[in-house]
Amino acid sequence: MHELSVAESIIETVTRDATERGFGKVNRLSITIGELSMVNVDTLAFALEHLTKDTILEGASFNLEREEARGRCRTCGEDRKPTPPFFLCPVCGKGLASFSRGDGIHLDYYEGE
Amino acid sequence: MRVYLSKDLREANRSGANANREILQEKRILMVNLIGSPGAGKTSLLEHTLQNLSKSRRASVIEADLYTAKDAQRLEPWCWEVIQLNTEGACHLEAGMIGRIIEDNEALLASDIIFIENIGNLICPAEFDLGEDLRVAMMSATEGSDKPSKYPLAFKGSQAILISKIDLLPYCDFDVAGVLEELRLANEDATVIQVSAKTGEGVGQWCQWLEQQLEDKRKRLSG
Ligand SMILES: [Zn+2]
Numbered sequence: 074m075h076e077l078s079v080a081e082s083i084i085e086t087v088t089r090d091a092t093e094r095g096f097g098k099v100n101r102l103s104i105t106i107g108e109l110s111m112v113n114v115d116t117l118a119f120a121l122e123h124l125t126k127d128t129i130l131e132g133a134s135f136n137l138e139r140e141e142a143r144g145r146c147r148t149c150g151e152d153r154k155p156t157p158p159f160f161l162c163p164v165c166g167k168g169l170a171s172f173s174r175g176d177g178i179h180l181d182y183y184e185g186e
Numbered sequence: 187m188r189v190y191l192s193k194d195l196r197e198a199n200r201s202g203a204n205a206n207r208e209i210l211q212e213k214r215i216l217m218v219n220l221i222g223s224p225g226a227g228k229t230s231l232l233e234h235t236l237q238n239l240s241k242s243r244r245a246s247v248i249e250a251d252l253y254t255a256k257d258a259q260r261l262e263p264w265c266w267e268v269i270q271l272n273t274e275g276a277c278h279l280e281a282g283m284i285g286r287i288i289e290d291n292e293a294l295l296a297s298d299i300i301f302i303e304n305i306g307n308l309i310c311p312a313e314f315d316l317g318e319d320l321r322v323a324m325m326s327a328t329e330g331s332d333k334p335s336k337y338p339l340a341f342k343g344s345q346a347i348l349i350s351k352i353d354l355l356p357y358c359d360f361d362v363a364g365v366l367e368e369l370r371l372a373n374e375d376a377t378v379i380q381v382s383a384k385t386g387e388g389v390g391q392w393c394q395w396l397e398q399q400l401e402d403k404r405k406r407l408s409g
Contacts, residue, residue, distance in 0.1 A: 178195040
């Protein structure tokens with residue numbers, strides 16, 4: 074539900090970096106979206122397309138990758154792909170101590186000219 | 187030319203949250219981030235909580251509301267300090283918004299406890315650390331039993347979970363035992379408290395839990 078604000082901060086971050094480097098245009102942008110970040114990829118794509126109008130990102134292609142969650146089980150200590158909806162260890166059925174993947178939104182790279 | 191940023195978008199929020207945590211530590215304040223869907227009864231519960239706590243503690247509220255100041259006005263008589271934060275359509279609060287409010291508000295910083303009533307929503311607020319000591323997720327008996335499995339992350343990251351409006355249990359199709367079992371799966375460490383703002387049931391237990399958390403934090407800070 075916060076795809077709009079996510080899109081805004083992506084555009085802001087990339088615009089600032091691209092402008093500092095003297096780019097006039099951004100053609101491509103790659104982002105990894107963790108499963109736990111509560112961001113819907115289609116909604117984010119839609120928001121990006123609309124909010125980039127009249128910016129240096131207008132017309133850019135967006136490569137949005139979804140990243141599955143992984144984390145260490147607090148019981149067996151192994152790195153596992155947790156089972157939804159409660160993100161439990163598939164072996165022990167217990168909660169994970171921490172997530173190693175899938176809980177962030179990462180700006181990977183962009184292509185500018 | 188390809189530019190690698192390798193940047194986590196939530197970094198800005200994380201550093202804002204850490205800055206808030208530092209201020210709260212220095213001032214020995216306990217901050218509680220209350221999240222729940224619209225109509226879960228957050229404001230009603232706060233009203234009772236403040237009445238109970240205000241006898242012994244300076245309890246303040248930062249009240250997030252989309253456009254109005256109604257809830258803040260309701261809470262004002264019991265608050266040490268109340269701040270209305272109009273978010274104009276935003277779906278969640280971010281650490282920076284709280285930082286700007288607390289950093290130079292002397293009255294607020296003289297509080298023992300600051301409650302943040304987050305925007306009514308169980309999805310987005312669960313993603314944003316505000317620098318709070320405790321996150322509390324709230325669900326009401328009238329919302330149905332499927333909340334924990336629909337919004338697991340809201341419950342997963344919370345230190346306490348409140349089931350509210352339990353005075354209405356006889357009239358609702360709410361499976362208490364089933365929900366408790368799901369909450370245990372989602373978050374076995376959380377303290378689950380059943381409350382009713384109408385009858386006052388559970389409010390004492392909730393306030394005691396808060397008092398204990400405040401004492402524990404202060405003990406940790408002086409130890
Ligand atoms: Zn395990």
